[in-house]
Amino acid sequence: MKEAIFEIRENKKIAKNTYEMVLAGDTTAIEKPGQFVNLKLEGFFLRRPISVCDYETGSAHRDGRGAAEQATAGSAAQGRLTLVYKAVGEGTEKMAALGAGTQLSVLTGLGNGYAQEKAGDAPVLIGGGAGIPPMYALCKALMASGGKKVQVILGFNTKDEIFYQEKFEALGAEVHVATADGSVGEKGFVTDVLAKLEYTYFYACGPLPMLRAIEKTAKSDGEYSFEERMGCGFGACMGCSMKMADGSYKRVCKEGPVFGREEIAW
Amino acid sequence: MVNETKAASRDTRVDLLGIELENPIIPASGTFGYGKEFSELYDINILGTFSFKGTTLEPRFGNPTPRIAETPNGMINAVGLQNPGVIAVRDKELPDMKKFFHKPVMANISGFSVEDYAKTVEILSGQDQIGWFEVNISCPNVHGGGMAFGTDPQMAKKVTEAVKKVADKPVIMKLSPNVTDIVAIARACEEGGADGISLTNTLLGMRIDLKTKKPVIANKMGGFSGSAIFPVALRMVYQVYEAVKIPIVGMGGVSSAKDAIEMMMAGATAVGVGAANLTDPWVSKKIVEELPEVMEKYGISSLKEIIGAAH
Ligand SMILES: Cc1cc2nc3c(=O)[nH]c(=O)nc-3n(C[C@H](O)[C@H](O)[C@H](O)COP(=O)(O)OP(=O)(O)OC[C@H]3O[C@@H](n4cnc5c(N)ncnc54)[C@H](O)[C@@H]3O)c2cc1C
Ligand SMILES: Cc1cc2nc3c(=O)[nH]c(=O)nc-3n(C[C@H](O)[C@H](O)[C@H](O)COP(=O)(O)O)c2cc1C
Ligand code: FES
Numbered sequence: 001m002k003e004a005i006f007e008i009r010e011n012k013k014i015a016k017n018t019y020e021m022v023l024a025g026d027t028t029a030i031e032k033p034g035q036f037v038n039l040k041l042e043g044f045f046l047r048r049p050i051s052v053c054d055y056e057t058g059s060a061h062r063d064g065r066g067a068a069e070q071a072t073a074g075s076a077a078q079g080r081l082t083l084v085y086k087a088v089g090e091g092t093e094k095m096a097a098l099g100a101g102t103q104l105s106v107l108t109g110l111g112n113g114y115a116q117e118k119a120g121d122a123p124v125l126i127g128g129g130a131g132i133p134p135m136y137a138l139c140k141a142l143m144a145s146g147g148k149k150v151q152v153i154l155g156f157n158t159k160d161e162i163f164y165q166e167k168f169e170a171l172g173a174e175v176h177v178a179t180a181d182g183s184v185g186e187k188g189f190v191t192d193v194l195a196k197l198e199y200t201y202f203y204a205c206g207p208l209p210m211l212r213a214i215e216k217t218a219k220s221d222g223e224y225s226f227e228e229r230m231g232c233g234f235g236a237c238m239g240c241s242m243k244m245a246d247g248s249y250k251r252v253c254k255e256g257p258v259f260g261r262e263e264i265a266w
Numbered sequence: 267m268v269n270e271t272k273a274a275s276r277d278t279r280v281d282l283l284g285i286e287l288e289n290p291i292i293p294a295s296g297t298f299g300y301g302k303e304f305s306e307l308y309d310i311n312i313l314g315t316f317s318f319k320g321t322t323l324e325p326r327f328g329n330p331t332p333r334i335a336e337t338p339n340g341m342i343n344a345v346g347l348q349n350p351g352v353i354a355v356r357d358k359e360l361p362d363m364k365k366f367f368h369k370p371v372m373a374n375i376s377g378f379s380v381e382d383y384a385k386t387v388e389i390l391s392g393q394d395q396i397g398w399f400e401v402n403i404s405c406p407n408v409h410g411g412g413m414a415f416g417t418d419p420q421m422a423k424k425v426t427e428a429v430k431k432v433a434d435k436p437v438i439m440k441l442s443p444n445v446t447d448i449v450a451i452a453r454a455c456e457e458g459g460a461d462g463i464s465l466t467n468t469l470l471g472m473r474i475d476l477k478t479k480k481p482v483i484a485n486k487m488g489g490f491s492g493s494a495i496f497p498v499a500l501r502m503v504y505q506v507y508e509a510v511k512i513p514i515v516g517m518g519g520v521s522s523a524k525d526a527i528e529m530m531m532a533g534a535t536a537v538g539v540g541a542a543n544l545t546d547p548w549v550s551k552k553i554v555e556e557l558p559e560v561m562e563k564y565g566i567s568s569l570k571e572i573i574g575a576a577h
Contacts, residue, residue, distance in 0.1 A: 001307065003548065040545070045492055046336045047545060107547070229332040229482075231343060232544035235303045237296065238319075238348040239334040241327070249327055249348070254303075 001109045001234050002029035006081065008102045011095075015163040017087050018130075019096045026059045027079030029109030032116070033137035034203075034225060034258045037081065038233040040105040041094055047107065048091045049230055049253070051205075053133035054082035054140065081108075084133040084163065110233050111257050114138050115223060120200025121148050125173075126190050126214060128155040128206025134225060136164060138203060143171045151197055152176065155190035155206065159183035191217040215266060222261050228252040276558040277568035280314070282536050283436035283461050283513060285370055285397050287314035289557060290569060291526060293550050294517050294540035295320050295374035295400065295440075296345065300359040304543070305366035308551045314536055316550075317372040317400050318359070323386045325351035335473040335482040340492030340519070341541055342471050344485035347376050347405070352386045360395050370397025374440070378408045380428045388432040399433050400515075401425065404442035404467040404489075416442035416467075419454035426458030436461035438515060441506075443495075444470045448502045449509040456510045463506055464515035464538065466499045492541040495519045500532050507533025507574050521549060523556035530569060531576040 006025030014020045030037075030052055038047035058077030087096045098104075114134075119142055127135040132154055142150050150173040156162050157180045168175045176193045177185030186193050190206070191213045202222030204214050211224050231239035235254035242252055245265045250256060278289040293304070295317040304310050328348030335342040350359070352375075363371065373396045377383035387399055403416035403425055415421045422439065429437050439455040441448060443466040452463050468489025473482040481487070499518020507514060516529040517538025526537040542549045557569070566572055 001547070003546075044336065045338070045340055045541075045545060046334070229334040231334045231341060231541075232297075232547070234547060236299050236547070237334075237343065237544050238299075238328065238345045239331075239343060241331065241333075241345075241348055243327060 001107055002026060003105060003107050005103050006106045008098055008100050008104065010100060011098055013096070014084070016160040018161065018163050019085055019087065020053075020163075021083045021085070021095065021098075023081045023083070023104070023106070025079050025081065025106065027055050027057050027081050027108060028059050030055050030057070030081070031109060032113035033141050034113035034134050035109060035111045036134075036233075036257065037083070038107040038110060038230070039095070041091055043094070044091050046231065047233060048095070049110070049233055050083045050085050051134035051225070052081065053084045053136050055137065056080040081106075084136075086130045088130075107233060111253060112255060114203055114258055115260075116141055116145065118201050118221070118223075119148060122151065122199050123148065123201045123203065124151040124153060124194065124197055124199040126153045126155070126194065126202060126204040126206070128190060128210040129157075129161065131204075131206030131210070131225065132164060134205050135203065136167065139168055139171050139173050143173065149174065151199060153178065153190045153193045153197075155179075155210065156184075157181065189213060194218065212266065215261070215264075218261070223258050224261065224264065225257045226252050226259060227257065276561040276566070277570070278557050278561070280535055280569055280573070282314075282515070283398060283438075287536060288312075289314050289554050290530065290534070290536040291550055291554050291557075292316055292372065292515065292517075292536050292538050293543055294538035295372075295402065296343075297540045297543045300355070301363055301367050301371075304547065307547055310366065311368055312554050313369075313550060315369050315372055315397060316367075317374045317538065318355075319349050320347045320374045320376040320402050321349050321352050321355045321386065321390075322347055322376050322378075323352055323382045325349065325354065330484040332482060332484055333488070335488065337471065337473065337490060337492070337494060340490055340494035341544070342473060342483060342488040342490050343468070344483045344488030346485065352389045356390060356393060360393060364395060371395055372398045372400050372438070373435075374400045374402055375429075376402045376405045377425075378405055380424055383425050384428040384432050387429050391432060391434040396435055398436045398438050398462070399429065400438045400440050400464055401429055402440045402467065404440070404444075414442055414444070416451060417445050419450045422451050423454040423458035426455045426460045430459040438462035438464050440467055441465040442467050443498065443502055443518070449505050452506040452510050456512055460512060462513045462515065463510060464517065465506060466495075466502050466518045469495055469498065491518065493519045493521050496525060500529060503529060503534050504532040504576065507577065520553075523553045523560040526553055526557070527560055527564070527566070527569075527572065530572050531574070533574040533577065535573055
């Protein structure tokens with residue numbers, strides 16, 4: 001885990017209530033897709049946890065550094081972090097209103113991340129709404145590892161909420177869209193698409209009812225990302241504990257947010 | 267440069283019940299685990315000490331989630347004393363802690379009956395890593411209709427006496443602020459033989475979600491802490507200082523070296539830092555590092571001299 005000051009480069013609306021924020025800063029603590037960051041927002045006591053949607057590793061964060069800083073930073077690559085978030089409450093609404101140039105304190109490198117080595121040669125990535133962002137970094141990493149047919153199922157309520165479909169397609173994944181009202185793609189839920197696919201492993205992130213439905217439908221091994229209200233995000237407060245199938249407890253922020261299918265007590 | 271040398275000569279040491287602390291800063295129970303997560307971020311030996319997670323006789327999973335809510339300048343938690351139980355703390359957490367923390371640690375204990383408290387402390391007696399027992403009496407008494415021990419002077423005294431009988435280290439009674447007369451509770455603990463008092467624990471609070479019309483926290487209510495409670499905690503430390511002779515560990519809303527010094531002026535010998543560790547994991551280190559500068563600014567040469575200075 002690292003704390004660093006990030007500077008917002010871009011913050012724009014990409015779908016209904018949905019925003020994409022690009023930040024520059026030290027991303028060297030981010031190890032893999034499925035991890036999250038914890039953002040400090042002015043006027044709010046607790047940080048806001050948001051999944052890493054995309055990142056480029058680097059430690060420098062300012063283009064316009066002073067000469068001395070430039071010298072010590074040498075030719076360090078600039079770190080970039082992309083977050084996609086829904087404005088659902090006071091904090092995320094505040095985030096949506098922040099302009100380029102705003103600086104934020106960000107804790108990076110939180111949580112365990114996805115087990116990419118388990119993917120097999122035809123994994124399926126399932127994201128619902130605000131659960132889609134971490135699937136993008138995962139899709140990118142799996143495509144980069146080569147020799148895989150990566151299938152992606154994106155679930156939305158309706159047409160206005162759709163985002164990132166073309167970005168997943170541009171990575172070379174086979175993309176399926178499901179909308180609850182049938183305005184685009186398959187009418188229904190991600191599980192209606194999942195039932196028709198062949199896959200070696202699954203990765204899923206989205207609202208709890210969606211995860212439960214996947215648990216009933218999925219035919220392979222797989223893993224899920226969970227959300228919980230967090231006090232710290234780095235394992236100190238026990239605010240985010242989850243009871244597991246074996247009776248033990250795990251912290252969503254530290255041992256999670258990704259848990260194997262077999263670990264979960266539904 | 268001149269200021270730095272001056273600041274370096276400031277004396278931050280205090281004596282807490284026979285043990286000298288390098289500085290008065292003590293991360294508060296429940297916000298620092300058993301130290302491990304923070305030891306990966308910085309050398310926690312720079313702290314005065316820390317108080318480990320509230321430990322009970324039996325292992326506890328704690329309350330259902332959500333356990334956390336936000337408030338203006340603070341938070342509410344209803345973790346429900348999740349901990350692995352005293353045996354695991356003695357046999358696993360303490361030996362693990364030895365690897366990264368080399369000072370006496372404060373053992374925070376909770377219970378649900380007088381016997382629970384005494385047994386838990388007894389099991390931890392004889393552990394030379396422990397410097398003090400901090401006995402949290404904000405817990406409900408299962409034999410007393412669920413009323414917290416710390417809300418009744420007689421019960422508070424009983425717990426103190428029972429723990430004192432078995433403890434091999436100084437006993438610091440940690441008070442609940444959810445009472446009409448904090449002074450009466452502090453006095454009862456002193457009469458029961460307490461070596462010190464720590465306060466304050468969290469204030470009972472709640473939040474309601476406007477969308478669902480339901481409490482945010484599954485347990486409905488929880489403990490309110492963070493900078494918002496600082497003036498309340500400071501006032502209670504001030505009142506208790508006037509009423510008892512034993513030393514006080516003051517806490518509640520401390521998030522800077524200035525807050526810590528203010529707490530000491532109210533009467534605290536050492537200062538706990540709680541919720542602030544959760545939002546800024548390096549805050550306790552920063553407070554320790556800032557102390558000499560703030561002392562310099564206010565003309566304080568030794569922290570010992572300012573304990574209770576406001577009286
Ligand atoms: C590991 C993790 C990854 C996440 N990734 C994303 C993401 O990539 N994109 C996205 O849109 N959302 C994501 N979320 C959800 C996001 O954290 C919440 O939507 C956000 O915290 C809401 O803040 P608010 O102030 O707008 O809402 P409010 O309801 O005003 O917030 C009040 C408090 O509750 C907490 N809270 C509210 N809803 C949630 C929630 N669903 N999960 C956790 N805490 C919550 C807030 O952090 C805050 O402390 C993630 C959550 C977790 C735990
Ligand atoms: C998440 C959390 C867990 C806590 N757990 C305990 C505990 O186990 N035992 C205890 O005596 N106090 C516990 N406390 C109370 C703190 O130690 C401290 O007394 C209180 O939070 C006030 O300080 P603060 O405002 O700096 O947080 C907890 C507080 C928080 C925020
Ligand atoms: S949020 Fe504090 S332990 Fe997970």
